[in-house]
Amino acid sequence: MTAIRYEHIKTCKQSGARLGKLHTPHGVVETPMFMPVGTLATVKTMSPDELKEMGAGVILSNTYHLWLRPGHDIVKEAGGLHKFMNWDGPILTDSGGFQVFSLSDLREISEEGVRFRNHLSGEKLFLSPEGAMEIQNALGSDIMMAFDECPPYPAEYDYMKSSVERTSRWAERCLKAHQRPEDQGLFGIVQGGEYEDLRKQSARDLVSLDFPGYAVGGLSVGEPKDVMNKVLEFTTPHLPENKPRYLMGVGSPDSLIDGAIRGIDMFDCVLPTRIARNGTLMTSNGRLVVRNAKYARDFGPLDENCDCYTCRNYSRAYIRHLVKSNETFGFRLTTYHNLYFLLNLMKQVREAIMDDRLLDFREEFFERYGFNKPNAKNF
Numbered sequence: 001m002t003a004i005r006y007e008h009i010k011t012c013k014q015s016g017a018r019l020g021k022l023h024t025p026h027g028v029v030e031t032p033m034f035m036p037v038g039t040l041a042t043v044k045t046m047s048p049d050e051l052k053e054m055g056a057g058v059i060l061s062n063t064y065h066l067w068l069r070p071g072h073d074i075v076k077e078a079g080g081l082h083k084f085m086n087w088d089g090p091i092l093t094d095s096g097g098f099q100v101f102s103l104s105d106l107r108e109i110s111e112e113g114v115r116f117r118n119h120l121s122g123e124k125l126f127l128s129p130e131g132a133m134e135i136q137n138a139l140g141s142d143i144m145m146a147f148d149e150c151p152p153y154p155a156e157y158d159y160m161k162s163s164v165e166r167t168s169r170w171a172e173r174c175l176k177a178h179q180r181p182e183d184q185g186l187f188g189i190v191q192g193g194e195y196e197d198l199r200k201q202s203a204r205d206l207v208s209l210d211f212p213g214y215a216v217g218g219l220s221v222g223e224p225k226d227v228m229n230k231v232l233e234f235t236t237p238h239l240p241e242n243k244p245r246y247l248m249g250v251g252s253p254d255s256l257i258d259g260a261i262r263g264i265d266m267f268d269c270v271l272p273t274r275i276a277r278n279g280t281l282m283t284s285n286g287r288l289v290v291r292n293a294k295y296a297r298d299f300g301p302l303d304e305n306c307d308c309y310t311c312r313n314y315s316r317a318y319i320r321h322l323v324k325s326n327e328t329f330g331f332r333l334t335t336y337h338n339l340y341f342l343l344n345l346m347k348q349v350r351e352a353i354m355d356d357r358l359l360d361f362r363e364e365f366f367e368r369y370g371f372n373k374p375n376a377k378n379f
Helices: 048-053 063-068 072-077 081-085 097-103 129-139 157-177 196-208 224-240 253-261 271-276 309-313 316-324 330-353 358-371
Strands: 005-013 019-023 025-032 034-035 059-061 091-093 108-110 114-117 123-126 143-145 185-190 215-216 245-246 265-269 280-283 286-289
Touching: 005 129, 019 330, 025 034, 025 196, 034 059, 034 185, 034 330, 059 108, 063 072, 063 097, 072 129, 081 108, 091 129, 123 129, 129 143, 129 157, 157 185, 157 196, 157 309, 185 196, 196 215, 215 224, 224 253, 253 330, 253 358, 271 280, 271 316, 271 330, 280 330, 309 330, 330 358
Parallel strands: 034 265, 059 091, 091 143, 143 185, 185 215, 215 245, 245 265
Antiparallel strands: 005 019, 019 025, 108 114, 114 123, 280 286
16 A cells, blocks of 8 residues: 555546546645645744645645754654644655755765755755655655756756766665655656656656656756746656656746646645745736835735635735835735635636636636736746
């Protein structure tokens, strides 16, 4: 019995998008879904009760950051991540690889793993596939990610090829080192940049290892949106239909819809919480920057079409005042709204798949949001 199981419910006749359910040790979640990011075992400014209230299913936490502080040994001693953070729903932990490659200027990649400097203290550290598995086994997440190499964009073909081959070898080592396969599902990560043959090779290597699920990594790292969509189009057909598919680090509304159309079931991103702290909101009519002076006497809600706690109770003028004053409550209200907006968007995507009209929904949403306009503002 595997810890993670994907149940396919329906394929949208209009778009080919998948409607399903992800079965985990801590509950069943409908897909396609968006996962709020709780890097340090907390979704910034939000309580677990608020996350439940807004309909969050899976929460993502960060292996690298929790390894550095408080330490995976302390989390294990606390009874695992679920007890430590008081979240009884599913948790996904990333492998730590992306942080090692993005936060550390000085790093040395070898077949054994990666030597790098702690971005907080400067001390020398080493992380290997086996180490990433040990940390995640201690954290006790429902879904763990294999340790992969995260090449920059763009990368030369030859570099990307050797990187993909190393990631495949590391994936095999992760499977061997994984100590809790009955209650923690391990996902492989498909790499290969924008190169179709390398994506195909990476998918083939990982599928042969029979992971419970598969992620598409190395996207949303600076490439244009049309390149990301093209990569998804030639990658997802090589992933098993009976396993969940996860697009890592993607959270803009247009990319969530476009990803679902291309067969993706799971998404995560810090975008909604990060921009909320700058006073930038996702609304049904497009991007709204509540710090702007024109909202100083605007006593309407952030979004007249939203029924979240923030929009039901507070005005743009009040939220602008809080954000401009650096009041924590303002960041809580904007974060709540943005997360609710994306979680509700995915609910609408699931309904559109059920009704075989996801392409129509995309057209309507893009028109209303302004994505169809030339020079449309994105996040």
